[in-house]
Amino acid sequence: MSPRYANVSEREQEPPSLAISTVIFALRPDPDTGTLTLWLPLVRRIRQPYLDLWALPGGPLRPSESLQDAAARNLRETTALTPRYLEQLYAFGGPDRSPSPRVVSIVYWALVQPDEAALARQDENVAWFRADKVGTLAFDHNQIVEYALWRLRNKLEYGTVAYAFLGSTFTLAQVREVYEAVLGRELDPANFRRQLQASVHIEPTEHYLQGGRHRPPRLYRYTGPDPRDESFPSQRPEAMEH
Amino acid sequence: MSPRYANVSEREQEPPSLAISTVIFALRPDPDTGTLTLWLPLVRRIRQPYLDLWALPGGPLRPSESLQDAAARNLRETTALTPRYLEQLYAFGGPDRSPSPRVVSIVYWALVQPDEAALARQDENVAWFRADKVGTLAFDHNQIVEYALWRLRNKLEYGTVAYAFLGSTFTLAQVREVYEAVLGRELDPANFRRQLQASVHIEPTEHYLQGGRHRPPRLYRYTGPDPRDESFPSQRPEAMEH
DNA sequence: ACAAAAGTGTTCTGGATACACCCATGT
DNA sequence: ACATGGGTGTATCCAGAACACTTTTGT
Incomplete structure (x- = not known):
């Protein structure tokens, strides 16, 4: 089955359409090992191409919303969560990344704190996967996830995104x-x-975390800039530290 | 004059159109001071909006070319040069960045080595400006240039783009x-x-640069990876050093 | 001889790493 | 008492910055 180039002329005519997709990361304990690991939600394709494969959540850009708003929206629609961090990742637009109608995707990546309700949202067509075990995804989405992971690790080492995974103390x-x-x-x-x-x-802070079976550790508070402000575009370009 | 929101309903209907723009950097001596400085070519707007203001070179994406090919093409069309380095910068798509028909721009940035022919190409509608003295540009292009400059400086400090400005030795x-x-x-x-x-x-190398009025310095050759491979997408993800 | 830039040597400092050790709590 | 992580001290190593000094050319 390779109907990929079945209708080249058709593809040559239409202007490419634009979509927004989002790689959403969350940390939670692995149900088996119990150690903290990275997870992301994927949605099942319910139409061709790549019918039944898992893919990144995404969709078209609405006329009056910004690119970032669109990413936040399809994050909310698939996980019912609010992003703690949201940044543009990359625009993917090779003419062959999708069969037939050409699609240019502007991809965002996000960090969220999953709550019970959000995790319960797993159904036939939405599920959370360990970031290192997503299997084969639709389109070029494996590449995209790899790149998002690389960016996350980078921002973690050189920025302050880590605090987006944590509570106020x-x-x-x-x-x-x-x-x-x-x-x-x-x-x-x-x-x-x-x-x-x-x-x-x-x-x-003046508080300590009780309840461990050892000396209670001190609690701290993050006081730096909102991690979101380290991404472009920003109202204050000086915020682009690294 | 603010016909910006004159036809909101119209803007709400049409799907946003897609354009590719490119920030092109070159190094050459300042004609006055003689010191090496950063320059970039801009094109004059010959239609509304922002008629007569200077803007980044750009244009629509053609059906069968990749995003990067489109950037290389509008670079070639405005400067007659080949990029030594070309990387995606950012996608700009706020609903208000352009009056009336909404435009999402995927912006690239490039490094070139200008030759005489290319610099001669200055006419009424294309001119080179010092990167720190571009004046007021059309649309959000001042912001874009600032961001491109920030990225260039970053990649210079942590990458190998510097060699894209230099010859083989x-x-x-x-x-x-x-x-x-x-x-x-x-x-x-x-x-x-x-x-x-x-x-x-x-x-x-075994060669020395003669002709200065002092001890002749040794010539070196760059042997690392093509600086282009440090940008995404790459065939080998390990190339994403930083 | 002298100017000027090429190229080398030396010292100092701050950050990262490795790892020994002490502290405070629950059991 | 002792296990468990919280928290401190310290020696070592290495990269960067500052800057004195030597080398090799053209004039």
Whole structure:
């Protein structure tokens, strides 16, 4: 089955259509191992091409919404969640990435904090996958997910997106868990703590987290700029640190 | 004069159209001061909106070309040059960035080596401007140029784009001049030389540059990966170093 | 001889890493 | 008492910055 180039002339005529897609990342414990890992929601294709394969959530741009609004909307529509972080990833537009009608996709990536309701939303056509085990996706979506992962890791190491995964207060060990889950390797607790404390974006509170079976760790608060402001476009270009 | 929202309903109906624009950078000596500086070509608007203002070169996407091909094409059409480096910058698509028919622009940025012929191409409607003195541009193009400049500086510091400004062999002082021109500050020659030599992307040749009124400097050759491969999409994702 | 840039050597500092060690809590 | 992570101290290493100094050419 390769009807890919069945109607080339038709494809040559029409102007390419525009779509917005979003790679949505969330952290949650693996139900088997219990360790914190990266997950993302995918939707099942209910029409050709790539019928029945899993794909990134997405859809057309509505006339009066911005690109970013469209991404936030299709995030909300598939997960019922609000993005903690949302940034443009890349525009994909090769003439052969989709059979027949050409589609240019502007892709965003997002970080969310899943709650029970959102995870329950799993049905026939929406499901969460471990980011490292998504299987074969429709279109060029495997490539896109890979690239989004690379960007996430980059922003984590050089930016402040980690806090988008966390609540308003957190322990330094929780921050480290986020880094370890996303980067996929262990970090030295002692040095990691010092790096965070040196980074100025963080402030100790007077509270401690009780309930562990060990010394209660101090809670901290994030005081730096909204991580969203580190992405372009921004009202204040100085915010583009890295 | 603000006919911006004159026909909102009309704008709400039509699907947004897609355009490709390109920020093209070249280094050449300032005709006044003689120091190496950054320049870019702009084209004059010959229709409304923003009639007579300067704008980035751009145009529609043709049915069978890739986004990058379209950028290379409108680069060639306005400067008659071939890009040494070409990378996607960002997709701009706010509903209000252009009056009346909504336009989503996918913007690329490029580095070129201008030759005499290309610079002669200045006419009524195409001219080169110092990157720090472009004046007021059409649409949101001032923002776009600022962002492209930021990206260029970033890629220069963390990547290997500098060599796209240079010929096949060059002295270390020439590399330093590129950095100084783009970053806008002076660098220590001694330390800069050592950093380059440590960076492995560079190889000494047996030749020396004669003709200066001082000790002839050794010529070097760039041996690292094509700087283009450091941008996405790439055939080999490992190439995404930073 | 002298100017000018090429190229080398040396010192200092700050950040990252590795890892030993002490602290405070629940059981 | 002891296990478990929280939290501190410290030695080492390496990259970058500052800057003095030597080398090789043209004039």
